Amino acid sequence: MTTMYGGTASQGVVVGVLMNDTKLPRIPGDSGNGFTYDFPVAFYTVKGARAPRIIESTDYTLVEKFVEGARFLEAQGCKCITSSCGFVIAFQKHLTEAVNIPVITSGLLQVPMVARMIQPDKKVGILTANSKTLDPRHFLVPGLDESRIAIQGMQEFPTFYSTFPGNSISYQYEDIQKDMVDAARKLLREHPDVQAIVCEGTNMAPFTPLINQVTGVPIFDIITLIRFTVSGLLRGMTNPFKNRLEYR
């Protein structure tokens, strides 16, 4: 006899994604595109969540809207919550307190783990939409200080910045690709002791494979984080004898 449990309106939607209130292109590979995932996800748009209130400054009046969205997604049966903008790590504590499921607001949550895996005298390089406004306190933990990180911002690259934080509704793929590779090369040139890169920006994810190819440096982004978290959430759906999700 096998009991089948319900409990939420819809089920089998593993990841709930809190989306910024934008209309910028989110191509496959971006955390805001359904085709990025090989498991079902649900999107929820947080009204008023735009770059000036999240990236350029941190507007804590948005917390309430994000919490509302996280609770909605939890009630819809999601097993974990993520966001469409790495700067939402500012709300990590607020959101974990608000729901009963794991919350991964940002690719930056991987920084402490990556720092412990590399040589103690080497650095974790961080690519972020805006290094001027990113507050490292949100992802540093006791035992990991600023001497172990090196940050490169995209605010120096007008095409990238005007597209994503700038909320343009289209972009030239090759131009963004060039900005991303140039930014990664600059990071590694200025900090030769960077041994792994973590990307804050969710819009960067479609371009991280190329950065990995041209630099040879391991690169972690919101997608590696989501896949990792889901592998733990869905461990029961994997074949114990084979290291793969089995439900496909």
Next chain:
Amino acid sequence: MTIMKGGTASQGTPIGILMADGKIARIPGDVGNGFTYDFPVRFYTVKGATAARMIETTDYSLLEPFIEGARYLEAQGCQAITTSCGFLIAFQEQLAASVNIPVFTSALLQAPFVAQILPPNKKVGILTANSKTLDHKHFLGYGLTEDRIAVQGMEETKAFYPAFPGGSTSYVYEDVEADMIWAGRKLVSEHPDVGAIVCEGTNMAPFTPAVSRDTGLPIFDIITLIRLVASGLMRGLTSPFKNQLTGGDTGSPPAWGRKPSDL
């Protein structure tokens, strides 16, 4: 024109695994079985690394042969190094300092991360081969404190402990599975505030899917961690448009081990 770079004797084995010197059964799903992986790995047996010297006590004279093994795997072209025993987190800092590639000795490295993503009133449950000898100081820190963890050991089990730390060359699958289910249930019944489990033991991995189904909790083990690291190492082998390993359909060959200074 595309330059193909060499640099090591063999290539294309991203993960190197330092194996304990034992003959226990390592079935598919275990860190020490090649069929566990959907990418190539390389094993290296560390002479003298027995359970008695790693699990029952921490014998720091083993550091030298472990460092030797890590350097060997690095020279053979591996891009990251892991181990076959979660207790080796005791050597994390020393091994990471000894090579130029990432080292992740133990699934317990995930514990601080898991604590960070759970509701603050929930705990990280830890299943370990031996809760009596596991020194918490090796995985606490990085924001994780003692009040956020609950540990359940396997030292009293009749099948699991003899099969793995005990060094038996065979075991009865159903008996070990029953021990794992028992441990998972005991952990959550004694600590109802456990929100997710981290498994220290690498031999536990073939059984974590069953424990996850039985407890309804997310489980992180050495395999989820290896997959995370491999996904970062091999990000260039994924299609940028699809969140899956594709064997490199992106048109440009991967730059295995190319150093930042080459740019």
